[in-house]
Amino acid sequence: DAGVIQSPRHEVTEMGQEVTLRCKPISGHDYLFWYRQTMMRGLELLIYFNNNVPIDDSGMPEDRFSAKMPNASFSTLKIQPSEPRDSAVYFCASTQGAHKFVTEAFFGQGTRLTVV
Amino acid sequence: DAKTTQPNSMESNEEEPVHLPCNHSTISGTDYIHWYRQLPSQGPEYVIHGLTSNVNNRMASLAIAEDRKSSTLILHRATLRDAAVYYCILSITDKLIFGTGTRLQVFP
Numbered sequence: 001d002a003g004v005i006q007s008p009r010h011e012v013t014e015m016g017q018e019v020t021l022r023c024k025p026i027s028g029h030d031y032l033f034w035y036r037q038t039m040m041r042g043l044e045l046l047i048y049f050n051n052n053v054p055i056d057d058s059g060m061p062e063d064r065f066s067a068k069m070p071n072a073s074f075s076t077l078k079i080q081p082s083e084p085r086d087s088a089v090y091f092c093a094s095t096q097g098a099h100k101f102v103t104e105a106f107f108g109q110g111t112r113l114t115v116v
Numbered sequence: 117d118a119k120t121t122q123p124n125s126m127e128s129n130e131e132e133p134v135h136l137p138c139n140h141s142t143i144s145g146t147d148y149i150h151w152y153r154q155l156p157s158q159g160p161e162y163v164i165h166g167l168t169s170n171v172n173n174r175m176a177s178l179a180i181a182e183d184r185k186s187s188t189l190i191l192h193r194a195t196l197r198d199a200a201v202y203y204c205i206l207s208i209t210d211k212l213i214f215g216t217g218t219r220l221q222v223f224p
Contacts, residue, residue, distance in 0.1 A: 043214035091159050098210040105212055107159030
């Protein structure tokens with residue numbers, strides 16, 4: 001397997017524009033996680049899915065953020081409208097089974113978002 | 117969520133062993149201890165995990181205190197490639213919550 005694949009790797013957009021980040025988890029994995037990383041706040045869990053269903057979105061900063069998982073092989077994180085403070089690296093991760101029991105989460109290479 | 121405490125930074129020379137400590141005094145009996153690391157400009161990667169017994173794999177060893185209130189990640193011979201931020205995490209629920217980690221510098 002090619003691992004968790006995120007696209008794009010880099011995104012530069014103007015404030016107010018819609019941004020869509022994409023993630024393809026590892027085949028067979030039933031959990032998918034979206035994280036955001038900044039120097040100030042470190043790695044923050046935004047939302048996670050189990051079997052394509054959102055389980056916990058308490059980390060989503062505000063209504064401008066939304067995430068979907070229409071099928072087991074694809075998820076999107078959308079920001080509309082984007083703001084400069086959304087600039088960060090966004091990571092997607094997937095696991096087979098729950099963290100409480102499972103051994104390993106696999107992370108993508110991340111999408112570096114810059115909002116100007 | 118149970119909290120972990122790690123030093124902000126540590127230094128090592130290449131080819132020397134490195135012991136990265138983690139305190140988790142509020143750990144409960146069913147919490148696994150996970151270690152991840154994040155190399156520069158990459159996503160986090162799994163290193164090792166354990167519950168009660170010490171664990172070894174090709175990357176590192178994990179030594180868990182008998183009362184489970186602390187653990188130590190051991191890199192037997194540090195290389196320049198081991199320079200990264202190391203995270204000690206307790207998995208209580210389905211979520212993997214990262215703290216601030218320990219930034220390890222390795223000098224040639």
